[in-house]
Amino acid sequence: MDTRSKYRTKQRDILLSYLRSVGGGHITANDVCSYFKEQGAPIGQSTVYRQLESLVDEGLVNKYIIDTNSPACFEYVDHDMCQRDGICFHCKCEGCGKLIHLKCDELSDIMGHLNEEHHFTLDPKRTVLYGLCEDCRK
Amino acid sequence: MDTRSKYRTKQRDILLSYLRSVGGGHITANDVCSYFKEQGAPIGQSTVYRQLESLVDEGLVNKYIIDTNSPACFEYVDHDMCQRDGICFHCKCEGCGKLIHLKCDELSDIMGHLNEEHHFTLDPKRTVLYGLCEDCRK
DNA sequence: TTGCGTGCAAAGGTTTTGCATGGCA
DNA sequence: TGCCATGCAAAACCTTTGCACGCAA
Numbered sequence A, B: 001m002d003t004r005s006k007y008r009t010k011q012r013d014i015l016l017s018y019l020r021s022v023g024g025g026h027i028t029a030n031d032v033c034s035y036f037k038e039q040g041a042p043i044g045q046s047t048v049y050r051q052l053e054s055l056v057d058e059g060l061v062n063k064y065i066i067d068t069n070s071p072a073c074f075e076y077v078d079h080d081m082c083q084r085d086g087i088c089f090h091c092k093c094e095g096c097g098k099l100i101h102l103k104c105d106e107l108s109d110i111m112g113h114l115n116e117e118h119h120f121t122l123d124p125k126r127t128v129l130y131g132l133c134e135d136c137r138k
Numbered sequence C: 001t002t003g004c005g006t007g008c009a010a011a012g013g014t015t016t017t018g019c020a021t022g023g024c025a
Numbered sequence D: 001t002g003c004c005a006t007g008c009a010a011a012a013c014c015t016t017t018g019c020a021c022g023c024a025a
Helices: A010-022 A029-038 A045-058 A079-085 A105-118 B010-022 B029-038 B045-058 B079-085 B105-118
Strands: A061-064 A073-076 A088-093 A099-103 A128-132 B061-064 B073-076 B089-093 B099-102 B128-132
Touching: A010 A029, A010 A045, A010 A073, A029 A045, A045 A061, A045 A073, A105 B105, B010 B029, B010 B045, B010 B073, B029 B045, B045 B061, B045 B073, B061 B089
Parallel strands: A088 A128, B089 B128
Antiparallel strands: A061 A073, A088 A099, B061 B073, B089 B099
16 A cells, blocks of 8 residues: 655644654654644644654654554654664563663664574564663662 | 462463463454354453453563554463573564564673663563564565 | 545444452462 | 452543545646
C-alpha cells in the first residue's frame, strides 16, 4: 500500500514542524491532538493518525510500540543528527512506565557483535529494553 | 505492581500446559480462549488475560507485540534451559518469527554498563531483542 | 477539474475493570 | 477462615473507517 503523501497540506506542514520542535521527544497521537486543540487550531484525529502513518512510511518519523496497553509513540527522525550521534535505543521502566531515550556507543557496538558473532541483525527501531529506572530500582 | 501468582489454580495449570504443548508457536489470548472453548472446558477471557500477564511477569512466557492493530502474541519460555545456560537473552526474528535463545557475555556486560553508566537495570527476562536472523537477513 | 486530504462521527477490536461467586491454602 | 482467582458483562481504550466536503495541483 502506498501511503506516501502526494499533496502538501497545511496540516501536514504544521504537524511536521511540531514534531521537529519536540526534537527527540516521544509523542503520542493524542498528544498531538491535544496540543493543536490548545493552540486553538485543532486537527482532526483521523488526519493526525493518517499523517503520522504516512510520515512513518516516508521514514521521517519513527513509531515505537511500547505495550499493548499504551498508545504508540512517535518521534521525528533527524537524519543528520542520527548520523552524528549514532543509534538511539529505548528503555521502558517497568516500575513507573517511563520511556527513556538512550544514545549509547556500547549498545551500538553490541549490534556489531550480534551481527558478526551471532548472525543476528538487531533492529533498534523495534526493540524496547525493559527494566527499572534509577528512581524505581530501590 | 506485584502480579505474580500466589495460588495454584486449575486454570493456571491447564493454560501453562497448553502453552508448553504449542512450543514455539504464536498464540494470542483469543486463540487460547477458542481452544479451551472447543475443548469443552472454557476459561473466562479475563482469566486468560490475567494469567498471561502473570506468566509474563514471572518470565515463564514471552509477549510479542507485532503491531498496534493486531493482538499480542504469547509464547512459552523454556525456563530450565535458560537457567542452565546462565543469563539468557531472547532474539525474535521479524522475518520468520523464530525465537533464539542467546547466551552472550558481551550482552551480560552491557547490563553492567547500563546499570553503572545509565542507571538502568535491564530485565533480560522481559526484554526481547527484535531483528533478523541469519536466514532472513539476505 | 481531478482526486487526494480533511474532519466528524461511528465502528472496530483488543484489553481492562467491577463485582459477586467460587476455590486454594 | 482469609485471601486470591474466576467469570460474566460492561467499560475503556486506541485506532481505523465511511462519507461528504474542501483544497492542492
